[in-house]
Amino acid sequence: MTRLQNKANIPDSDSFYEEFLDLHQGCSRDESDALNVSLILLLANHIGDHEVLREAMQVAAQVVLGSKPEP
Amino acid sequence: MRTFETPLYPYERSPDQDASMPARHPVVVVGAGPAGLAAAIDLARRDIPVVLLDENDRVSYGSRAICFAKRTLEILDRLGCGDEIVDHGVTWSRGKVFFRDRCIYEFDLLAEEGHRRPAFINLQQYRLEELLVGRLRDLQSEGRPVELRGGSRVTKVEPAAASVLLTVETPEGPYRLEAEWVVACDGAGSTVRRELGLEFAGRVFEDNFLIADVTMKADFPTERWFWFDPPFNRGQSALLHKQPEGLWRIDLQLGRGVDREEEQRPENVVPRLRQMLGDDVEFELEWISVYTFQCARIDRFRHGRVLFAGDAAHQVSPFGARGANSGIQDVDNLVWKLERVLRGRSPDSLLDSYDAERVPAADENILNSTRSTDFISPKSETSRLFRDAVLNLAETQPMARPLVNSGRLSLPHVYLDSPLQSPDTDGLPARTRPGSPAVDAPVGDGWLLARLGDRFQLLALGNCAAETGCAGVPAGIRREAPASGSSAALGIDVPDDEPGLEVVSQPAGRHPLLNERYLGDAPGALYLLRPDQHVAARFTDYDPERIADAFRRARARETDDP
Structure with a gap:
């Protein structure tokens, strides 16, 4: 049973998306990378559920790489 | 000399x-x-x-x-x-973690109470x-x-x-x-x-590390300092650790493909150490060597x-x-x-x-140790990106500090899948499950572990202490010696040269940490302990057949027939 929320879950999602992009305004590629990675770490800690995080990793790998990562 | x-x-x-x-x-x-x-x-x-x-x-x-x-x-x-x-030995509990030119956090390892020995020396x-x-x-x-x-x-x-x-x-x-x-x-x-x-x-790591032992001429805090990417060792790491007798151990990561002879020359080492320790700290070099590992x-x-x-x-x-x-x-x-x-x-x-x-x-x-090495010495651009993000966050966000990995304290392995272990009994604390080393606890004016070891023992706790100490001896079990103090000797029918099973008993109520670590909410328990103090089996009631069975398994014996 999947536990990762894959239905839309953010109210006013356009505004969230805009804020997300604004965060990267004027950033170099390195700065953007560092921002993204820091966000991943903060959000992953907030979720705190290894199963959910693993599922998210698998979904991302499926979408981006077309495969599930090796366990 | x-x-x-x-x-x-x-x-x-x-x-x-x-x-x-x-x-x-x-x-x-x-x-x-x-x-x-x-x-x-x-x-x-x-x-x-x-x-x-x-x-x-x-x-x-x-x-x-x-x-x-x-x-x-x-x-x-x-x-x-x-x-x-x-x-x-010496022990320390305070440490500092540095990233580039600043201290990102300090910590104090608060050791759990109720153990004879510290977490390490x-x-x-x-x-x-x-x-x-x-x-x-x-x-x-x-x-x-x-x-x-x-x-x-x-x-x-x-x-x-x-x-x-x-x-x-x-x-x-x-x-x-x-x-x-x-x-x-x-x-x-x-x-x-x-x-x-x-x-x-296995895997050979190509990073070279320089070890220097130094004696400090003046007081220096008893703390462990770890640096990631410090100004005196760009792109690498450094560690300062206290040893006894006024000695300090320094590990400097040198990276790959370095000239080992050149790196070990004191005229190359001393300026780095001066930068690391501060200009006002006087020290003397006792030892220098370079190593790699696998x-x-x-x-x-x-x-x-x-x-x-x-x-x-x-x-x-x-x-x-x-x-x-x-x-x-x-x-x-x-x-x-x-x-x-x-x-x-x-x-x-x-x-x-x-x-x-x-x-x-x-x-x-x-x-x-491989995970620590991969954190200290990231092997790809992405792993370095994550590593640096963890270190940057750690300065203000406590959530990131557990991810900082400059070496995890060595803890004993739990022999979970061992053929010598018997299935666990529900309702007892996880930390003393079969396969674990016995956890120390204060008992009276001494320590539990001081009473355990070298032979097979049955640790009888809470209401089980009374059962094994006083109850009639069931079939298949013979008591070998009369009870003396809190400890009675009890044996199972085994060949004559088998030393049998010694009972160490602790009645309920007297030792809260012992109860917390071995009983949890159970009123009593029996722990079968091996000569190396690892738990082989545990029970919440006194069933001599099951104890005899677990004892046989822990000795790799099919039967106890001579």
């Missing part, structure tokens, strides 16, 4: 060298490092004759292992030298070995059957049907020995391993009558202090089994459990 330059057990001619046939010994231990010395001491304490061969005549050279973890100290207590070793390996040699000498003067032969290098290992032939090179030429069992503790470059043609498979192990630690332990069996990265600690834990696991097999109390399949238990322990150590 420094300790590690002083001959401590010079070569002496042995009568074995003049024997017409190779002299036969029950156990020959090869290599007098921490694992080999601990093995010889434990065997001698059990009155198993043991010859310990070392190619050298002194403790190990220079600055090597420095951190000895609680479980190791508890094993050294069992071997009878815990106090001396802990008294010589720092002590030079050569000092530990010197104290172990002292313990071995004491055992010799008590008449225990142990010999330490210096200047004796094993050059050839020939397994035969019921023994192993060893060729030993000495300053007076070679001689041969016949060993019923060989314990190979001859280190990462093990001759015994090479002689048996065993592959040492994370590797042999496939099995038992090869017939040859048993591998310590670095000869497995090598880890230095992060997390898992080398010497795991070597001592290997022989803690091995020696009681070897004694039982030599005395005919267990079949030699008991020694297969050494392999089944210590191979996963080595894998756990390799996994942990």
